[in-house]
Amino acid sequence: MDKIENRADFSYIRYANCWEDTEILCRALEPAPGKRFLSIASAGDNSLGLLAEGAEVVATDLNLSQLACVDLRKEAIRKLSHADCLSFFGITSSDDRLQIYGDLRDALADDSAVFWDAHSNEIRDGFIHFGKFERYFQTFRRKILSLIHNREMIATLLTEKTREKRHQFYEKDWANFRWHLLFKIFFSKFVMGRSGRDPEFFRYVEVPVSESILSRTKYALTELETHNNPYLAYILTGNFTGCLPYYLQAEIFEKIKANIDNLTLYLGPVQDGAREQGNRKFDGFNLSDIFEYLDKETCSQLYRILLDHASSGARLAYWNMLVPRECPTELKEKITPKTDLARELFAIDKAFFYSNFIIEEVL
Numbered sequence: 110m111d112k113i114e115n116r117a118d119f120s121y122i123r124y125a126n127c128w129e130d131t132e133i134l135c136r137a138l139e140p141a142p143g144k145r146f147l148s149i150a151s152a153g154d155n156s157l158g159l160l161a162e163g164a165e166v167v168a169t170d171l172n173l174s175q176l177a178c179v180d181l182r183k184e185a186i187r188k189l190s191h192a193d194c195l196s197f198f199g200i201t202s203s204d205d206r207l208q209i210y211g212d213l214r215d216a217l218a219d220d221s222a223v224f225w226d227a228h229s230n231e232i233r234d235g236f237i238h239f240g241k242f243e244r245y246f247q248t249f250r251r252k253i254l255s256l257i258h259n260r261e262m263i264a265t266l267l268t269e270k271t272r273e274k275r276h277q278f279y280e281k282d283w284a285n286f287r288w289h290l291l292f293k294i295f296f297s298k299f300v301m302g303r304s305g306r307d308p309e310f311f312r313y314v315e316v317p318v319s320e321s322i323l324s325r326t327k328y329a330l331t332e333l334e335t336h337n338n339p340y341l342a343y344i345l346t347g348n349f350t351g352c353l354p355y356y357l358q359a360e361i362f363e364k365i366k367a368n369i370d371n372l373t374l375y376l377g378p379v380q381d382g383a384r385e386q387g388n389r390k391f392d393g394f395n396l397s398d399i400f401e402y403l404d405k406e407t408c409s410q411l412y413r414i415l416l417d418h419a420s421s422g423a424r425l426a427y428w429n430m431l432v433p434r435e436c437p438t439e440l441k442e443k444i445t446p447k448t449d450l451a452r453e454l455f456a457i458d459k460a461f462f463y464s465n466f467i468i469e470e471v472l
Contacts, residue, residue, distance in 0.1 A: 121172075121174055121241065122152075122172075122174045122175065122178060122239060122240040122241065123172065123175065123240055123241050123242060124151050124152050124175070124240045124241075124242050124243075125152055125178060125236060125237045125238060125239050125240030125242075125243050126152050126154060126237055126240065126243065126343070126354065127151045127152050127153070127154035127155045127354075128242065128340060128460050128462065129151075129155060129397060129398075129428060129460050129463075130340075130355075130458045130459045130460040131154055131155045131158035131354065131355035131356060132158075132355050132459070133454040133455070133457065133458055133466065134155055134158065134159070134395055134426055135158055135159060135161070135162075135355075136450075136454055137424060137426040137447075137450065137451070137454055137466075137468045138159065138392075138393035138394075138395065138424050138426055139393075139424070140159045140160075140161070140162045140163070140164035140393070141162050141163060141164060142162070142163035142164065143163075143164075144164045144165070144392040144393065145164065145165045145166075145167075145389065145390070145391050145392050145393075146159050146164055146165070146166045146167070146391060146392060146393045146394065146395060147166075147167050147169065147379065147382055147383055147386075147391045147393075147394050147395070147415075147418075148166050148167065148168045148169070148394070148395040149168075149169065149170065149379060149395055149396055149397040149399060150168035150169055150170035150175055150176055150179050150374065151170065151175055151397060152175060152178045152179065152182075152237075152240065153168065153178055153179030153182045153183070153356075154354055154355070154356050155356075155395055155397075156168035156179060156372065156395070157179075157182060157183070157186070157356040157365050157372070158355050158356045158361070158365070159393075159395065160364075160365045160368045160369065160371055160372055161356075161361050161364040161365050161368070162364070163368055163371070164368075164371065164392075165371045165373075166371060166372050166373070167373045167374075167375055167382055167386065167391075168372060168373070168374050168375065169374075169375040169376075169377060169378070169379050169381075169382030170375075170376065171376075171377065171378060173220055173224065173376060174224055176218075176220075176221065176374050176376055177217075177220065177221040177224040177225060178236070179372075179374055180217050180218055180221040180374060181210075181213070181217065181221065181225060181236065182198075183369060183372055183374075184213045184216045184217055185197055185198070185209075185213060186362065186365055186366050186369055187216070187366065187369045188212070188213060188216070189209070191357075191359050191362045191363070193209070194357070194362070195353075195357065197209050197210075198235060198236065198237045198357075199234065199235015199236060199237045199238050199348075200235070200237070200348060200349050200350060200353070200357070201350070203235075206232050206233050206234075206235070207229060207232055207233050210225065210229075210232045214226075218374070220376075238347075238348075243343075246343065246344045246347075247347060249295055249344070250344065250345065250346075250347055253291050253292075253295050254345065256287060256291060257285070257287045257288050257291060258283070258288075262282065262283070263345050263346070265278070265282075266278065266283060266330065266335055266345070267335055267336055267341070267342065267345065267346075268335075268336055269334070269335075269336040270335070270336075272331070272332065275330065275331045275332075275335065276331045279327065279330050279331050283330065284327070289323070292319065292322075292323055292326070293319040293320070293323065294319075296318065296319045296322045296323070297318060297319045318431060321431060321464060322462055325461045325462055325463070325464065326461060326462075328461060329341060329459070329461035332456075333457065333459060333461070336352075337352055338352065338459045339352045339353060339354045339459070340459055340460045340461070341459070341461075379396070379399065379411070379415075380411055380414040380415070383414060383415060383417075383418040384414070384418070386418065390418060390419060390420035390423070391418055391419055391420065391423055392419075392420050392422070392423050392424075393423055393424045393425070393426070394415055394419070394423070394424070394425045394426065394427075395426055395427075396415075396425060396426065396427035397427060397428065398427060398428040398429060398430050398463065399411075399427065400412075400427060400429075400432075400434035401429055401430060401431065401432035401434050405437070408434060408437060409437040409439065409440065412425075412436060412437055412440055413440060416440065416443055416444075416471060419471045420471070421471060421472065422470060422471060423470070423471040424447070424468055424469065424470050424471070425444075425467075425468070425469045425470075425471070426466070426467070426468050427466075427467050428463040428465065428466055428467070429463060429464050429465040429466075429467065430462060430463050430464060431464065433464075433465070434467075435467055435469070436469050442472075443471065443472055444469040444470060444471055444472060445469070445470045445472060446467075446468070446469055446470075447468035447469065447470055448468075450468055451465075451466050451467055451468040454466055454468075
């Protein structure tokens, strides 16, 4: 099996936030009391979001530091108020994050506590800002975007406008020569591989990377509302202030808090996370964009394992960013593609880097 864990470094925080739209994921998987989900952990946003309606979630990741991010979020949500979580995470200001961490530490798993003890500066300054991907966007904002537009122009982009006005603003004021030139350089396969993600995540990419991302970015800035998109807000301003991710919206936060004990963390590959549950089947799978890091044979092997641990009617939801992946041909008789629903949700996907969203239902 072509194991991504043998090709990429998973010893540090790659993503301090999930860069996939939790809202469309929840609409795709339809979490509810009594349902059980296997979820790629990443930073925890999406796994936590699935808890809001009372489902049980097993969050699995190869990367211990990613699970430490989820664990810290989990215990903070359990013990802190909504406002205190926003300040502890780094969304609003705080001068006592280390003290709060001290209060949470004993509730963390041992490995999580060891990890965060060694990263006290990140805790002090707001841990949601210290993933490799977040630092990549910080570099873009400070060193690239500042050469293209001033703060007033960025603020104007983020104001509420009609679709027609968004298109006019993009064409007339935003998409100048420097935007196109510097965007294509910064979001090239080479720069993204070295500074944003990992070169191995692009092994199976055959499309022009920067052109694909630029096209999706234009869609987000013109077809989607720009004033309420937390992913766009973070990229352009450096924070989620005034535009919170789904799991941190006040009403959703309280639902997650009420169901926080329904979250289990598992360190290891997603297929092992499924196997470790014995005969207990899953009603849905949040698979991030895992398949595009793997060759087709490995995708087929992984997909088959997940089907073996899926209940009838279970849904698999995942994204394609730059590599087209879907249910392997030899397994298609075991699923029903939910193409219309996937297309409807992808059209409103606020995490706009991806090229497709896939939903498949187990027969």
